[in-house]
Amino acid sequence: MAELLTVHDPRGYPPRVVGKRLAQRPESLDGKALYLVDCLFDNSENFMRELADWFGKNLPSIRTRLIQPRQSWVDDADMRAKVAREGDGAILGVGL
Amino acid sequence: MLLEEAGIPSVAVHTDVFAGVARATATANGIPRTRQAFVPQPVVDLSRAELRAYIEGNDPTSGRPFMREVIEALTCPLDADDLTGLSFDRSTPRLLAPDGEANLQRLFIENHWTDYLPIVLPTEERVAAMLKGTSHPPDEIVGRMRPTSFREFWEYTVEKVAVNAVMAGARPEYFPVILALAASGSTAKSSSTTSMTNMAVVNGPIRHEIGMNCGIGALGPYNHANVTIGRAYALLSQNLQGGSVPGETYMGTLGNGLAYSACFAENEEKSPWEPLHVEKGLPAGESAVSVFFGLRYVHEGYGPRETWQEKMRRCLSSGAHFPPLLVMDPIVARLFVERGMTTKERLIDWCAANARLPAREYWDDQWVQTLLRPLAVAGVEPYASRLKAAPDEIVQMFEPKEINLVVAGGGAQGAWKMFGARYERTISIDAWR
Numbered sequence: 353m354a355e356l357l358t359v360h361d362p363r364g365y366p367p368r369v370v371g372k373r374l375a376q377r378p379e380s381l382d383g384k385a386l387y388l389v390d391c392l393f394d395n396s397e398n399f400m401r402e403l404a405d406w407f408g409k410n411l412p413s414i415r416t417r418l419i420q421p422r423q424s425w426v427d428d429a430d431m432r433a434k435v436a437r438e439g440d441g442a443i444l445g446v447g448l
Numbered sequence: 449m450l451l452e453e454a455g456i457p458s459v460a461v462h463t464d465v466f467a468g469v470a471r472a473t474a475t476a477n478g479i480p481r482t483r484q485a486f487v488p489q490p491v492v493d494l495s496r497a498e499l500r501a502y503i504e505g506n507d508p509t510s511g512r513p514f515m516r517e518v519i520e521a522l523t524c525p526l527d528a529d530d531l532t533g534l535s536f537d538r539s540t541p542r543l544l545a546p547d548g549e550a551n552l553q554r555l556f557i558e559n560h561w562t563d564y565l566p567i568v569l570p571t572e573e574r575v576a577a578m579l580k581g582t583s584h585p586p587d588e589i590v591g592r593m594r595p596t597s598f599r600e601f602w603e604y605t606v607e608k609v610a611v612n613a614v615m616a617g618a619r620p621e622y623f624p625v626i627l628a629l630a631a632s633g634s635t636a637k638s639s640s641t642t643s644m645t646n647m648a649v650v651n652g653p654i655r656h657e658i659g660m661n662c663g664i665g666a667l668g669p670y671n672h673a674n675v676t677i678g679r680a681y682a683l684l685s686q687n688l689q690g691g692s693v694p695g696e697t698y699m700g701t702l703g704n705g706l707a708y709s710a711c712f713a714e715n716e717e718k719s720p721w722e723p724l725h726v727e728k729g730l731p732a733g734e735s736a737v738s739v740f741f742g743l744r745y746v747h748e749g750y751g752p753r754e755t756w757q758e759k760m761r762r763c764l765s766s767g768a769h770f771p772p773l774l775v776m777d778p779i780v781a782r783l784f785v786e787r788g789m790t791t792k793e794r795l796i797d798w799c800a801a802n803a804r805l806p807a808r809e810y811w812d813d814q815w816v817q818t819l820l821r822p823l824a825v826a827g828v829e830p831y832a833s834r835l836k837a838a839p840d841e842i843v844q845m846f847e848p849k850e851i852n853l854v855v856a857g858g859g860a861q862g863a864w865k866m867f868g869a870r871y872e873r874t875i876s877i878d879a880w881r
Contacts, residue, residue: 354548360570360611362561363540364593364602364688371478371535375455377523386522394492394817395499399461402499406515423822425597427450436454441522444451445461446491 483521581623643700652735664858678709
């Protein structure tokens with residue numbers, strides 16, 4: 353029988369995962385302001401412009417607004433506050 | 449996710465190849481049911497018409513119309529799980545269940561805890577021996593690390609670093625170097641799609657104390673300390689940050705062979721210039737390790753020969769858009785001194801002045817568009833000036849402070865290499881003895 357070895361676990365210590373709540377959803381987006389957040393990846397601005405165009409043609413009652421953070425990969429608290437203050441929903445992309 | 453917390457219904461759009469990463473990240477952030485929708489990969493380089501086809505097509509992960517997924521994500525009522533989210537502990541044990549050597553080797557491979565080469569199993573005795581290489585207590589927190597900026601930080605102790613040092617085959621006398629690398633907080637297992645990894649350059653008396661190689665073959669697998677310190681840095685990066693698993697915590701599309709081990713010592717004795725750690729503000733008598741991030745490209749050359757300036761200009765402006773780390777054999781360094789480069793700064797300034805591209809080429813790059821253009825638009829210099837340049841106007845690619853120069857090698861050939869590698873920081877090794 354092979355000798356039994358006791359070895360260490362090589363992994364670090366992960367943080368405790370604290371659950372976060374999703375926001376309540378409206379029944380409809382009619383008349384609402386929807387922010388299209390361009391995450392600044394290459395060509396994501398064009399994707400968001402096409403998305404705005406799609407809403408304009410297919411769901412014109414939804415008011416879309418394009419917005420960009422100051423930098424890619426970095427949380428822009430000012431932009432987030434603006435969306436929270438003036439928006440009713442957000443589509444973020446095209447990100448990883 | 450932060451918008452949801454602020455009460456704004458949100459949906460994140462990703463390309464389908466990132467579905468695993470996106471979902472794992474959402475779970476790790478305590479919002480596993482965050483709304484996501486997917487379009488095919490790639491988005492880069494597509495025309496507006498092709499992007500429109502994505503929008504009017506199906507989500508490749510669900511097979512349902514993409515826009516239906518988006519609208520439902522923003523309007524469908526939440527259920528009980530959505531409202532409570534998910535909280536849980538993910539603590540890792542100190543020790544694994546006892547088993548035979550073959551089974552444990554297999555377990556480490558199956559759990560993605562190795563680099564798929566055999567490891568030294570971290571038994572209690574071996575880890576205890578490694579811990580004798582430092583005066584720091586086993587439970588001291590060394591630092592924290594993560595594979596990318598959108599993942600959560602994991603934390604680690606001196607003992608956890610010792611476990612990975614044992615696995616790499618390192619000796620206790622190397623342990624202060626490995627602790628310093630861990631303390632850098634800079635991961636050698638970045639999940640970037642650009643397949644980046646890190647390189648470590650050791651300076652000071654410890655190079656000789658532990659027998660590191662700064663001569664012939666310094667950058668290769670020809671020295672126990674160089675190789676096992678580099679391997680320990682790679683292993684600790686993946687295991688202490690929460691993994692480096694393709695599709696989950698690693699997305700480097702091509703991968704990078706330097707991620708196995710990339711560590712060497714500067715040949716200070718044969719260099720005509722100031723050692724790297726002194727340049728970075730540490731005393732010459734102190735031992736230190738400097739970390740470079742990227743290793744996205746490698747060029748090489750010889751000389752400096754008659755046409756060295758043309759050769760160097762081509763390498764510097766090769767389009768890789770990552771600042772160069774030049775590693776030169778002492779022969780090359782001496783010949784540069786004979787050409788007037790009596791300090792590192794002179795050669796670095798020449799490199800900065802000659803790394804140039806037409807603005808059109810400079811900006812036509814995915815890395816530059818994604819990471820530097822937003823800074824330019826926000827008015828941050830020098831990027832803002834580069835963005836103002838006319839398409840055919842020549843712009844400088846790097847600032848002198850971004851370029852680094854190290855002397856290594858054994859004088860067997862007047863060779864140099866240029867790595868695309870960004871300087872991160874220099875950490876005292878003596879502080880970890």
